[in-house]
Amino acid sequence: MLDAAMKKVVTRFAPSPTGALHVGGARTALFNWAYARKHGGQFILRMEDTDQARSSDESTLGILRDMVWLGLDWDQGPVLEEGKSPKDVQKGDAGPYFQSQRLDIYRKYLDQLLAAGKAYECYRTQEELAVERDAARAEKRDWKYDPTVMRNATQAQRDAWKAEGRSCVIRLRNEGPPGAGDIVVNDEVLGEVKVTGDQRDDFVIFKGDGFPTYHFAVVVDDALMGVTHVIRAQEHLSNTPKHVAIQEALGFARPSYAHLPLIFNQDGTKMSKRDKAKVARLVASAAIRKAPLGEQIAIMDILRSVAPKRLGDKFNLDRIAAAISGAQSAVAESGTLTGEGVIDLPQFTGDEISDFLNKKNDRLDIAAWLALIFATELPEINVSDFRRSGYLPGVILNYLSLLGWNPGDNVERFDLAFLVERFGFDRVGKSNSKFDRDKLKAFNGEALRLLSPDDFEAKLREHAGAFHSQDLERLGPHFSLFAAAYRERSQTLDDPFHLGRFFLINDDAIAFDAKAVDKVLKKDGGKGVTALRELEATLAKVEPWDAPTIHNAIEAFAKDTGRGLGDVAQPLRVALTGTSVSPPIHDTLAILGKDATLARIRRCVAVCAAEIG
RNA sequence: GGCCCCAUCGUCUAGCCUGGUCCAGGACACCAGGUUUUCAUCCUGGUAACACGGGUUCAAAUCCCGUUGGGGUCACCA
Numbered sequence: 106m107l108d109a110a111m112k113k114v115v116t117r118f119a120p121s122p123t124g125a126l127h128v129g130g131a132r133t134a135l136f137n138w139a140y141a142r143k144h145g146g147q148f149i150l151r152m153e154d155t156d157q158a159r160s161s162d163e164s165t166l167g168i169l170r171d172m173v174w175l176g177l178d179w180d181q182g183p184v185l186e187e188g189k190s191p192k193d194v195q196k197g198d199a200g201p202y203f204q205s206q207r208l209d210i211y212r213k214y215l216d217q218l219l220a221a222g223k224a225y226e227c228y229r230t231q232e233e234l235a236v237e238r239d240a241a242r243a244e245k246r247d248w249k250y251d252p253t254v255m256r257n258a259t260q261a262q263r264d265a266w267k268a269e270g271r272s273c274v275i276r277l278r279n280e281g282p283p284g285a286g287d288i289v290v291n292d293e294v295l296g297e298v299k300v301t302g303d304q305r306d307d308f309v310i311f312k313g314d315g316f317p318t319y320h321f322a323v324v325v326d327d328a329l330m331g332v333t334h335v336i337r338a339q340e341h342l343s344n345t346p347k348h349v350a351i352q353e354a355l356g357f358a359r360p361s362y363a364h365l366p367l368i369f370n371q372d373g374t375k376m377s378k379r380d381k382a383k384v385a386r387l388v389a390s391a392a393i394r395k396a397p398l399g400e401q402i403a404i405m406d407i408l409r410s411v412a413p414k415r416l417g418d419k420f421n422l423d424r425i426a427a428a429i430s431g432a433q434s435a436v437a438e439s440g441t442l443t444g445e446g447v448i449d450l451p452q453f454t455g456d457e458i459s460d461f462l463n464k465k466n467d468r469l470d471i472a473a474w475l476a477l478i479f480a481t482e483l484p485e486i487n488v489s490d491f492r493r494s495g496y497l498p499g500v501i502l503n504y505l506s507l508l509g510w511n512p513g514d515n516v517e518r519f520d521l522a523f524l525v526e527r528f529g530f531d532r533v534g535k536s537n538s539k540f541d542r543d544k545l546k547a548f549n550g551e552a553l554r555l556l557s558p559d560d561f562e563a564k565l566r567e568h569a570g571a572f573h574s575q576d577l578e579r580l581g582p583h584f585s586l587f588a589a590a591y592r593e594r595s596q597t598l599d600d601p602f603h604l605g606r607f608f609l610i611n612d613d614a615i616a617f618d619a620k621a622v623d624k625v626l627k628k629d630g631g632k633g634v635t636a637l638r639e640l641e642a643t644l645a646k647v648e649p650w651d652a653p654t655i656h657n658a659i660e661a662f663a664k665d666t667g668r669g670l671g672d673v674a675q676p677l678r679v680a681l682t683g684t685s686v687s688p689p690i691h692d693t694l695a696i697l698g699k700d701a702t703l704a705r706i707r708r709c710v711a712v713c714a715a716e717i718g
Numbered sequence: 719g720g721c722c723c724c725a726u727c728g729u730c731u732a733g734c735c736u737g738g739u740c741c742a743g744g745a746c747a748c749c750a751g752g753u754u755u756u757c758a759u760c761c762u763g764g765u766a767a768c769a770c771g772g773g774u775u776c777a778a779a780u781c782c783c784g785u786u787g788g789g790g791u792c793a794c795c796a
Binding site: 121246340686 | 745759760
């Protein structure tokens with residue numbers, strides 16, 4: 106008890122910088138962080154970049170930024186300093202914290218094993234072993250690496266193999282103590298997990314390229330960095346006996362293990378970046394399929410010729426065609442595309458797009474581009490996706506905590522301080538869970554509404570600055586009103602820019618919803634249009650143009666003309682937004698401004714007049 | 719296929735260790751009603767689960783065994 110109390114808790118999050126920070130990774134990081142903080146220990150961030158081909162500084166930087174954004178601070182590891190390589194700036198006494206910088210350390214422990222005869226060189230090639238393995242599998246036989254030849258090879262044999270040009274890897278002589286070779290891991294979450302001795306095999310600990318394998322590097326690093334609790338996803342559970350075997354061979358103490366349940370999509374598939382490609386493909390294909398047969402080829406041609414314009418919510422050949430011609434002239438003028446709803450021209454060839462649609466690749470840039478064209482949201486997978494979608498970091502962490510852990514007393518909304526206070530392995534679940542975006546969204550919306558109006562505005566402004574700079578600029582002085590109007594209507598910081606799209610486009614770009622027009626304007630002999638005509642004159646006289654004044658004017662107008670408020674507000678709504686949905690009508694007018702309001706009313710009246718005849 | 723892990727509403731889960739207070743509680747979603755100039759917010763109510771089969775016991779969601787189902791892993795990727 107005394108020992109336990111004196112032993113400082115050390116946890117670590119050890120991602121491999123081969124891509125962005127995944128939500129699953131974020132949950133692992135969170136639990137490691139929380140456990141360390143609860144016990145006043147150390148939380149280490151270590152980059153597992155032993156895969157030379159796939160690791161990148163870019164990914165490292167992205168992961169560090171995401172960690173910072175989430176608010177998970179680490180005591181040891183790379184330091185995020187913009188403009189500098191994180192490899193050059195690190196903190197902590199047990200560093201360096203990039204495995205690629207620790208090669209001499211691994212080498213030293215490897216030599217130790219080699220000298221003790223606990224590891225040996227293996228000259229069999231991957232290809233040879235793969236053939237064996239496949240054959241075994243085809244015959245439904247269990248396959249295990251057969252160590253007899255290599256374990257007992259003579260120096261002469263090894264020289265001969267080397268002369269043949271074979272490369273060699275190092276394998277662990279994994280036999281355990283004589284007799285019972287069972288490995289029992291006492292997992293903090295799962296309890297006793299046993300692997301029988303005959304499941305052991307001589308796995309690779311050093312690769313042909315001179316880098317350690319993950320297993321070896323992890324064990325050495327965790328031991329040297331004093332990691333006391335290894336908290337990781339359950340997919341690593343069956344690796345644990347390997348790690349224990351290395352620890353035993355090296356004489357390292359065994360840390361505590363806690364394996365976390367996995368997180369999946371709603372349909373039970375893994376949450377991966379392929380999901381984005383899948384959705385983009387689905388939407389694009391469905392749109393193409395829905396088009397008349399004769400047009401499908403034309404549509405593909407258009408897609409191939411690159412349509413860099415956001416096209417509203419429905420696929421429509423005319424709109425794509427219009428968008429393209431608009432885009433082309435814009436390109437001709439300026440070389441690049443800027444302005445409302447237009448994105449930079451991507452550099453795809455028609456074949457690349459065809460290949461993507463035919464599942465020959467999962468390119469994320471193409472997926473993102475198709476999503477823009479068909480106005481679809483791609484599923485969020487990485488922390489940065491959620492950031493872009495307008496989720497608050499605290500809410501993400503809150504929701505992630507609940508995937509596999511809960512405080513047990515029906516409390517669901519909480520902050521990091523609460524998590525740190527209450528976190529423990531005894532309340533971590535054992536079964537996998539499915540990620541529910543609806544619940545996350547609901548939590549986020551709630552958190553947004555809990556914000557003071559000023560805080561909400563500040564956060565929205567920040568989000569707009571990062572992801573909707575054109576909209577921010579367009580709103581100008583109206584931004585505060587805009588923010589206030591959408592505070593109670595948004596579930597994410599991105600919602601206002603979708604829900605309030607009509608505020609952000611040109612007056613003549615409003616598309617009228619046929620149903621709304623019929624119901625609100627044309628019905629009963631066009632009494633809605635009549636109201637609009639009368640209103641225009643009234644509104645033209647309103648001064649100053651602010652919400653209370655507008656409100657009074659509209660109320661007076663309704664009263665004077667013997668109409669209900671709804672008979673006035675709804676026609677106005679359709680005229681200004683094209684639909685029957687918007688924030689309170691006086692706010693809508695105030696945000697829009699007087700000129701736009703009057704222009705849109707006039708345009709709407711004209712359109713209706715033309716249609717009625 | 720071998721080995722390992724898991725199993726309560728559609729989803730996340732409480733309850734299980736220390737059987738009875740559970741004809742199973744909460745949250746999201748969904749449905750209905752109320753507030754409201756639309757939408758939303760907000761409020762009220764509702765539908766909905768112990769995978770199956772055996773045991774143990776006076777009594778099982780809770781303990782044991784089996785079946786089924788789901789998942790992980792079997793690389794010179796981590």
